[in-house]
Structure formats: structure tokens, C-alpha cells
Amino acid sequence: MTHALVSRRSPGLFVAALLAALPASALARTSPSGQVEPEGPTPAPATVTTSAPPTAAPAETAGARCQDAREGPWVRRCRPERNTFELGAFAGVFFTGGGAHELFDPRRQLASLQDGDPDSMFFQPYRAAAPQFGGRVGFYPLAFLGGEVEAAVMPTRIVIDGEPRDRAILFNFRGNLIAQLPFWRVAPFALVGGGGLGTTGALGHDIDQSVHFGGGVKVFLSHRALLRLDVRDVVAARRRVDAGAVSYPELQLGVSALLGRNSPARRPEKDSDGDGFLDRADACPFEPGIAPDGCPERDRDGDGFLDSRDVCPDVPGVAPDGCPERDRDGDGFWDSQDDCPDVPGVAPRGCPIPDSDGDGILDDVDQCVREPETRNGLADDDGCPDDLDPVRPVIGVIRGIYFDLDKDTIKPRSRPVLDRAVRVLREHTSLKIEISGHTDSTGGLAHNRDLSRRRAESVRRYLVDHGVDAARLTTRGAGPDEPLDTNRTAAGRAKNRRIEFMILVQ
Template identity: 55%
Template sequence: MSKLSLPVAAAVVLSSLSLPAAAQEPEGAKAEGSISLAPAGAEAKGDAKAGKKKREKKAKDRSGVPWIKRYRPTAMSGEFGIFAGLMFPARDHELYLPPQPGEPPNWQPYKTVAPDIGLRAGFYPLSFLGLELEGAIMPTKTENDGKGAVLGGFRGYALAQLPYRISPFVLIGAGLLGTSGLGGDVDPAIHFGGGVKFYINDYLALRLDVRDNATAQYAIDGGRTHHLEVLLGLSFVLRKKQPAAKDDPDSDGDGFKDSVDKCPTTPGVAPDGCPVAVEGDADGDGFLDSVDACPQEPGIAPDGCPEKDRDGDGFVDSKDKCPDDKGIAPDGCPLPDKDKDGIPDRDDKCPAIPETRNNYQDDDGCADEVPRAVTKFTGVIKGIYFDVDKDTIKKTSRGTLDNAVRVLKDFPSVKVEISGHTDSSGDRDHNVDLSKRRADAVKKYLTDKGIDSARITTRGAGPDEPIADNNTKAGKAKNRRIEFKLQ
């Protein structure tokens, strides 16, 4: 009897742990997955199914997603959590209410360690960046008289993290740190720190934080002291529903998935999943593709390419009477230009005399010389002066500039480039900028006097185009100049 007492007792205990549904089965009914008692050597019927489920779960875990990327943080998600830990109040804090005149000092440090509990909520618009808010309380006592006090903190901060299942992070923000002891006080705090998260699954994450709260320091103007925290938390994760992964079928059954099969509905071969092509004539010009130099464009003998248009004027060579010169309808030849100056006779005021290319009235087709008055205002323009290292034009320059205005008004077709130049003293980049500003200042003077700004361009050459020796004082003076150039 004694030998059977242990198995019988075990049977009673195990039967009490069986699922309720199994307990309610009629006598003789099959209770799959429940534990049954049998003579020595018998096996529990649920073992096989339990092992199968375990293997299926393991296979699911091997779905192709690397372990470090499973359950990792995603964009547009929220995290809500609780935390607990320790705070180490600073010995030189300023969390107290200063006494009124005539009252005894009431400052004293808090105990060096305080329990720390709180709640947090966060929103992550990006997988690697989010914003969080926290509230925490830290019950403690004052060190000298042992009176109870509750420290409290509220802070907001930005958090940057690596978006993996194990996710190191850093954070920085600001908030408030206050006390109910020593008369009560609340101080602003700079809050920063770091830590690591571990995402257990899609909904839960463990978190370890090390923080610092920087607040005002006792008895030191502008001083800062530090309250350290070590926190362990559990977060609940709310994620935006991710679209289901699209299946990539092999519609034609040729072994190439549709995403890489160029002929997804026709069985084919490597390299692209298309059938072996029978040689054809893609452009239908009568030349097989293997001998057609232009297989996508209908062409003619000898190579299957379209007829050429050597001068690119839109007339094929067989119909272009001037195949090497761009022309116009009706025959592809250019308009007559008797003097060969590039200006057609119909636009040439002097069709028998070539245009003189001198940047003066170069569009009329006639030979001409630049007027003496215009020539006077080309090259280096003497008489234009600026304040030292500035783009301010000196009053002594007005006579020269007013003469330039008069010439430009007398010859409205003239266009000029104004370039500023400096000597080699000082920083090159500064000199280039200064020379450009000086050229712009001259342009502004002229346009303010009525000259069309479209007729004037400017540039700053800085020290790069000297006309004299920069090693001498006289040479440097020559190099500091303004030049006009016809365009």
C-alpha cells in the first residue's frame, strides 16, 4: 500500500491541474494534450503536439528577418512606460526655501540615495528620433534632522536611438526639479543622459537609463550641480500597422520570380526569364536585327539606319542641296550671305562689306570703328577711387563716372563689362569679394543715372590679373583699378 501512495497522490495533484475542458469530458472521452497516468514506461500524449508547436514557432523565428532587426522601432509609433530606480541627490543642491531676514539657516543636504519611480510617454515620428515626457517622484529625508521630503521631477526631451532590437540611445532636454521639504522649492533643470532599450516583442521593451539633472548650486551664483539617476523601465509600444509583405509569385513557373522575370507570363530561360528569341526585325525595315546597325529605327541600305542629315538642319542629305551647311526651306541651304560675315544679306545693311567684329554694332553687317568717345571708356578707367578696403566710391570719382554716363547715353547700343581689380595684399578671397563689390558699386552709379542695367555686367578679378609689379608701391596702386570692356 505504501508503494502506491506516492503515485496516487501525484495523480490527484496532476488531475487538479488539468484543463477544465478536459475535466468535463464524459468518461472514456479523448482528452488530447492533458496529462494522464499510466504504468511505468507510458508517455504523455501531449508531448508530440507540444514538440511540434515548438518546432513551428522556431521555424517562424527563422522567417528571414535577422534577430537584431526583429521588433525594432518604427516611425510613427508611441511608447508608454513605467520606471523605477535610484536617484542620488546632489550634496550642494539649492532645493530649499531661503529663510527670511532674522530667521536661522534652514539648508541641509538630503540623504545620498532616494528611490525613484515614475511614468513616461513618448512619440516617435521617425524610427531613430522621438520626443518624450516624464514625471517622477523620489521620496527621501533631510540628512541632519531626518524629516521626510519628496523630490519631484517633470521633464521633456528629445531622444535619438539606433533603430535595432537592441537600441542604444542618447537624450537631452529640460524640465523642473522640486521638493516638498526645506520649505518647498522648484528649480529649472537641464536634463541629459543615455541608455539602451531591448525590444522583447512588438508590444514590450525593457529599458535602462543613466541620467543627469543639472540644477542651481547652493551658495554659488551661476553655479551648477548634478543629481544622478539610474532607472530600469518597462515600455508598452504602439506601432503603426505595417503593410503585409507582398508575395512574389512565379506566374509562369519557369523558376524566375515575377519581380525579376522580364517575361512573367511566358516561361523562359536565363538570364532574364524570357524565352529564347527567334531573330526578328524589330523596326520592320527588312534588315534582320543581327545585321541592322539601327535595329529600333527603320532605315535603308546599306546598314539599316535612317538616312543621315549631316548638318542637322532637318533635311536628309538626299534632299539637302547644301548637306554640309545648316539651311532652311525649301532646299536646306542657308540664306545668301554675299560677304560671308555670318549675317544673311536680307539682314545685312552692307551685304558686300564684311562686318567688323569689335563689339560695337556687330549686328548691322557693316565695317565700322569704335567711336573715340567710346574708346576712351574701355580698358583701365582712371579717376575712379574708393575708400580704403571698402566699396564706397569717393566724391572725386563723380566727374569720371558722369562722363561715362554721358557716353553710354550717346551710344545706346554699347554694352560693357565692368571688372574690379585689387593688388595682392591681404586675403585673396576677401580681395575677390571686394573687387566684385566695387564693380557692382560702379554699375549702381551708372544705373541710378538712367543706364539700363541689362547693358552692364560685372565681375571681380581680385588680385588675379595684375598689370604691374605687386612688389612695389607704385605697382600696387596701378593694380587697384576698374576696367570697362565692350561686349
């Protein structure tokens, strides 16, 4: 037991050997960028012409593809390269092995044993988990294989009677041999290594040899940086040498800078279809085209109008603009056939019907399109000026209608005049007549007005009784208020006693 404890006092040094070379066949199938290439003869680069899509260009560095968003899928860019360095820092959690650790000063423990107390408890457990902080340097001579050295500290406390007490610092330094998949920018890896695991502080100073193994994943964020996750198990001597080994699991998350990678370089600018638009700005890089996007002229809706001249490129249409037939004024005539496309109209050309003579009657029903209608109640809907001669018997003062003295009784000798009025009114059915009665000033005003009204009603009654529609006839009693001559003479008073017909304009 004494020999074993004394031998553990010397620091255990572990140097990880890195692989110096690989079989020639493996190297022959590894490209300069670290990609695994197929076996067999290397094909010569194909000649690129402007008349056909270009063939695959010679392989470039992974770094160049990392910077070129048009080169392959995202997961294939920024992947590992050969002859690169990684300089990183990490943080994590280190699990201290509970009460089975062997990280304490063996000389002080030996003194306790010599005092006859094998459980003197100079030995104390550490807290179950401790934070871990460290750094690493790695070199990768091959894209899939490299070596690393790293060091870390884990500040913690010892636990006495279930309570954390005095401070202690655990530390390690070690080397790793690491293998990774170089095909994607998300690169799983496995590692194995060894080194020293030690303590200083509450339990004295001690360093034990250790070995470790584990794995994780790297994510290459860009040409110069990566994110890394490690899960490991560290194995070292257990308390009391004959008790075997104890595991110290650990979890790390870190970032690393990448050094020595090839400088990013883009492919030479190309114009594969020779249309003057470089491929990176050409929406159709293998079809000669025109502005603005380098694509050829197209007719998306198949109406015969190229999109550059088609106002409605997604809807089949007609001349002149390639849009569907429209009827802007909603009159049932397509605009292409409508002489008045913005004004509702009628056949044959979709224009409104004019009123050439301005008499309010449209030309299609106006019998005299160049002569305005005379608004006098006579055929006012035919659009022509009227000849009043046929209706003279029912216009103005109607002479020849006589009444008994101071009465509304029509004398028989008035019938020829009235019958003539009946004939005219029955012949011209559109006429509407106002029949007004008039008297002289002899007698009282109210009496004369009543008498004139009753006489007008008598004339109306005669006309209706002889076949004239009553709805066409109205009456009015004017009395002496509208004289034609003086009421101072007998001749003047005779003129003032009269019946008048007036055509009512509709």
C-alpha cells in the first residue's frame, strides 16, 4: 500500500501520439479539400460553351464553397479541411465521482493511516458536480483526423456532514486523438485520450493519471468559426488503489476559431448562356434572355402577345394590349367594337343615340331629326314642328257659341261650332284643352265668375257627351277679369262675353 501511494505522488504525464501518415491508397482518394473522391481515373474538365449549360467545374476548396451561396446545399458548405488549426475555449459540467474519488494528498492520508485510524476522514467527498472552464488547441493534418491538447479547471468545495465547506480546485491537462466525418458542415466526431487529473486546496495537492473517451458534434458556423459539443467519460484511480477505477463524466460546450483554412474565393464570373447577364444575376442562366432578369421572352398566357408587351400577361387577351375583352361602360358592346367605350350606348356601334335637333327626342324616334319639335300639345312626341291649321277650331276664342241671357244654357245655333270642335278633338287625340268662360263687367263680380264657370262646364259637357274623353278637358271661370275690349260700350262688352279654348302643353 505504501509503495502504491508513494508512486502516485509523482505527476503522471500522458502525451497523445498523433497519426503521422496514412496508407497511400487512402491519401490517393482524398481531395485537397478533405473530401473523399471516387476511385478511378479523374475526368478532364468539360469545355463550357454559351450554347449549352456548362459541365461541372473543377473542384474548389471547401472554404470557397462556404462563401458561395449558389454552390450546393447549405449542409455541404464550410465543411472540415485538411492542415487546419482549431483554437477554442469551452465551459461545462464536471461530475466529481462522489465519495469514491482518489483526488487528495496521499502523504496526509498516509499519516492518518499510521495513526491507526483508516477512516480518519482527512479524505472528504467533493460536491457532486463542478463547473468546468478550459481551452484547447488542435491540429488536423487530414480533414477527418487530428489531435488536440487541452487544459481545464473545475472550482468546487468539499462536503462535510452534507454541507459544502472548504474550497478546492480540480484541474486536468490532456491530449486527444479525434476522428470526424468531413462530408458536412455538421460533423459528428469521436475521441480518445489521456493525461493528468489533479486537485489543490482543501484536500492538499495530488495528480492522478487518467484516460478518457467520448464524442460529440461540431457545427461549422462560417469559414472561421465553429460551435462544438462534447460528452466524455474520464476514468482514473478509485479511492484505495485495490478498489479499481472511478468515472468522472463531463459535458462541454465550446467555440473555436479556425486557422489555416484556404482563403474564401468565388468562382470566376460566368455567363453560361452568353446573353450578357452573369450567372449570379441571371434568372435563366442556361437560356439566352433579355432584361430585366436574363430570361427569354415568354408568352405565359399563350395569347400571342409576349409578356413584355402584354398588359395582362397571365390572362389570355386580344389586341391591342393582350388583355381580355372588356366592356367598360357596361352597355353590352366589347370595347374593341364600341365606338364609345366609356359611354353606354346602343346598336350598331355602342354609342348613345344623339338628339341632333336638341328637342329632347332622340334621333331613333325623332321623325324630323333636323327640325325641333314644337311643344304645343299637338303630336309633341313625333319630333317635328306642327301645322296648326287642322286644329285652329280649338285654339283661342271660339266664336259662335251662344247662351241664354244670364244663364249657362247653350243655344241650339251654337251646335255647328261645337260639333266642329268635337271632330277636331276626336281626330287629334293627344290634345288636351282648357275651356275658359268669360263675361263682361255688368253685374256683381262673384256672380260673373260663377256664371263664366258654369258656361265653361256646359261646353265641356257637350263635348264629352259627343265622344271626347273627359280626362282631356278642364274648365275655368275667368269672369270679367280678362277682357278683350272695353266694357264701356255695347260692342266691347259683346267681345268680352266669350268661350276660349287653350291647348295644354304636356
